[in-house]
Amino acid sequence: MSRIALIQPKKRRFRNALPFWLILPTIIVLLIVQVYPALYTMWLSFHEREPKGWEYVGLRNFQRLFHQSLFHESIGHTIVFLVGYASLTMIAGFFIALLLNRKLRLSGLYITLLFIPWILADIIAGMVFRLLVIPDYGLLAGFLQNPTIFPPKGLSVLTAVPPHPWFGSFPFPPAPAMILLILASSWRALPFITLLLLAAMQTVPTEVIESSRIDGANGWQIVRFIMTPLMLPTMVVALFSLILTGVNSVGMIFSLTGGGPGTSTEVLSYLLYTIGWSQLRFGRAASLALIMAIVNWLLISGTLRLTRVEERSR
Amino acid sequence: MQRISHATRKKWERIAVNGVILTVLLFAMIPIATTLLISFKREQDVIRKPPVIFPCDTSEKAFDLRACRWSIEGYLRVLAPKPSSKSPLGFALTGNMLRIYLPNTLLYATVTAFIVVILAGMSGYAFSRFHFRGYKFLMTAILAITGVPLLTNLLALYQMSVTLRKAHLPFWDDRIFIIIVYIGFYLPLSVWIAKGFFDAIPRELEEAALIDGCTPLCALWRVIMPLAMPGLTSIFLLTFVNVWNEFIAAYLLIAKNEYKTAMFGLYDFLGQNIVNVQVIAAACIIIAAPVVILFLFTRRTFFRAMVEGAVKG
Numbered sequence: 001m002s003r004i005a006l007i008q009p010k011k012r013r014f015r016n017a018l019p020f021w022l023i024l025p026t027i028i029v030l031l032i033v034q035v036y037p038a039l040y041t042m043w044l045s046f047h048e049r050e051p052k053g054w055e056y057v058g059l060r061n062f063q064r065l066f067h068q069s070l071f072h073e074s075i076g077h078t079i080v081f082l083v084g085y086a087s088l089t090m091i092a093g094f095f096i097a098l099l100l101n102r103k104l105r106l107s108g109l110y111i112t113l114l115f116i117p118w119i120l121a122d123i124i125a126g127m128v129f130r131l132l133v134i135p136d137y138g139l140l141a142g143f144l145q146n147p148t149i150f151p152p153k154g155l156s157v158l159t160a161v162p163p164h165p166w167f168g169s170f171p172f173p174p175a176p177a178m179i180l181l182i183l184a185s186s187w188r189a190l191p192f193i194t195l196l197l198l199a200a201m202q203t204v205p206t207e208v209i210e211s212s213r214i215d216g217a218n219g220w221q222i223v224r225f226i227m228t229p230l231m232l233p234t235m236v237v238a239l240f241s242l243i244l245t246g247v248n249s250v251g252m253i254f255s256l257t258g259g260g261p262g263t264s265t266e267v268l269s270y271l272l273y274t275i276g277w278s279q280l281r282f283g284r285a286a287s288l289a290l291i292m293a294i295v296n297w298l299l300i301s302g303t304l305r306l307t308r309v310e311e312r313s314r
Numbered sequence: 315m316q317r318i319s320h321a322t323r324k325k326w327e328r329i330a331v332n333g334v335i336l337t338v339l340l341f342a343m344i345p346i347a348t349t350l351l352i353s354f355k356r357e358q359d360v361i362r363k364p365p366v367i368f369p370c371d372t373s374e375k376a377f378d379l380r381a382c383r384w385s386i387e388g389y390l391r392v393l394a395p396k397p398s399s400k401s402p403l404g405f406a407l408t409g410n411m412l413r414i415y416l417p418n419t420l421l422y423a424t425v426t427a428f429i430v431v432i433l434a435g436m437s438g439y440a441f442s443r444f445h446f447r448g449y450k451f452l453m454t455a456i457l458a459i460t461g462v463p464l465l466t467n468l469l470a471l472y473q474m475s476v477t478l479r480k481a482h483l484p485f486w487d488d489r490i491f492i493i494i495v496y497i498g499f500y501l502p503l504s505v506w507i508a509k510g511f512f513d514a515i516p517r518e519l520e521e522a523a524l525i526d527g528c529t530p531l532c533a534l535w536r537v538i539m540p541l542a543m544p545g546l547t548s549i550f551l552l553t554f555v556n557v558w559n560e561f562i563a564a565y566l567l568i569a570k571n572e573y574k575t576a577m578f579g580l581y582d583f584l585g586q587n588i589v590n591v592q593v594i595a596a597a598c599i600i601i602a603a604p605v606v607i608l609f610l611f612t613r614r615t616f617f618r619a620m621v622e623g624a625v626k627g
Contacts, residue, residue: 022440033498037470121559142364289466300461
């Protein structure tokens with residue numbers, strides 16, 4: 001009896017401390033790899049390397065960044081890229097999901113095959129698309145560089161200069177290399193978005209669809225007025241995740257275009273690399289990183305709020 | 315009569331839908347298929363103008379199956395086999411890709427995935443079963459960390475790696491650093507995924523084990539672990555593939571050539587052989603093949619982790 005009484009508090013203390021010990025290693029790793037670097041980046045954004053060491057420069061890094069013409073240009077590139085990439089992937093993903101939703105015998109096989117691009121590394125995906133259009137030797141180059149199809153001289157995607165912008169200095173219409181980058185990124189992101197939308201589509205109750213069909217709705221009306229509203233939360237989540245990966249992905253640019261030709265595919269994430277590691281201006285790069293982190297954080301908290309709303313409404 | 319026409323219409327519709335999907339798949343596969351084709355071509359066929367899709371044309375016919383000039387030249391140049399008396403096969407593969415980069419990638423991916431599974435399993439279990447003080451704060455903090463872009467942290471991590479390299483710590487090299495960095499990158503989302511999997515395991519099972527005289531750790535090990543295994547496997551696979559495919563961190567944080575990864579090797583090829591595209595294509599295939607094969611065999615496990623992770627962002 002007395003032995004049990006002695007053991008009991010000890011056991012309880014162990015039980016109370018158990019979650020703490022289970023989580024501790026995770027917290028330590030995250031403090032080292034995520035929290036400390038994030039704080040360090042903040043510190044870095046107010047400093048610049050001088051010959052004698054790091055020196056506090058206040059907001060000068062941000063000011064210089066905002067005055068850099070490449071920064072404005074790459075905001076334009078990022079917007080063009082994001083709009084093209086997100087809309088193309090969403091629309092294509094939605095239609096493929098619609099097709100796959102029809103309980104076909106081979107759906108599983110189709111999904112598996114469709115998924116292979118997603119499993120490829122972004123740098124490999126970029127390389128694969130680059131091989132298609134390498135000047136003179138790429139398999140599509142024969143078609144694209146044909147002067148009768150693309151007058152006057154044919155189109156060499158990786159070296160063609162961007163067309164003259166229509167609106168001031170905003171880079172629209174995009175350079176051929178940017179279109180290729182959008183295509184390659186969409187190609188890789190498409191499977192994931194398709195699966196996400198397909199999963200949402202399958203939660204739309206069949207009774208609702210059937211009853212609307214009896215009421216005389218055609219296929220387009222069912223998609224537009226029944227499925228889309230019910231799938232809206234998932235579509236928003238998909239869109240946000242697309243934008244998020246689009247803002248942050250950089251590997252594909254390395255292997256596909258290297259930011260070029262000129263600076264026509266230099267998006268913000270690649271600009272961060274250029275400022276940081278090509279120009280070795282870590283302070284200025286840190287201020288850009290901070291801006292990007294804030295954009296990210298806003299996007300994520302937005303997504304989270306929306307998913308929470310969705311959970312509550314269920 | 316009308317029923318028959320309805321049935322035939324359904325049949326035609328199904329054929330049409332299948333046809334459209336097959337067309338979509340065909341287009342989706344073009345980039346991969348062309349890379350495969352290029353990787354099996356000879357240099358003479360790769361650098362022809364205008365490019366040919368199949369290296370099967372002769373002087374008389376545009377396509378002759380018997381005259382196809384397939385070759386494994388690209389693969390040979392990546393792997394660089396050299397005769398060697400020591401190896402049992404009579405030759406040794408001396409290419410940097412197979413000798414250095416791929417083993418490194420395999421090492422980083424395996425170790426990272428293993429540790430991530432253990433840590434994510436531990437904290438996922440804790441978050442799923444206990445409501446302790448600071449629970450909400452920690453959960454939100456981990457989610458917020460998921461949102462910090464990799465690129466933002468790389469600046470600081472790069473400075474850290476330089477400092478640590480200069481410090482000449484015993485037993486310390488870039489391999490340990492990159493593995494720690496990868497664990498930190500992929501842990502937050504894995505914790506969330508693991509929590510989701512543990513939430514799906516009924517609490518009663520554990521309580522029954524506790525009543526039967528198991529300690530909490532014993533219940534975790536004997537009862538929960540076997541049930542959580544499929545979920546943890548999917549975390550392992552997801553992390554493995556993520557590390558395998560990661561480029562920019564490995565490119566920036568690893569200084570020594572013998573510690574670099576396969577993706578760096580591929581990027582390096584791009585600089586060297588801009589004309590010899592068959593070599594680049596072969597390198598792409600060699601690096602991508604392991605994960606694609608792994609995915610084809612374990613796709614269900616993959617989809618489980620993805621759906622779980624996608625809902626959380």
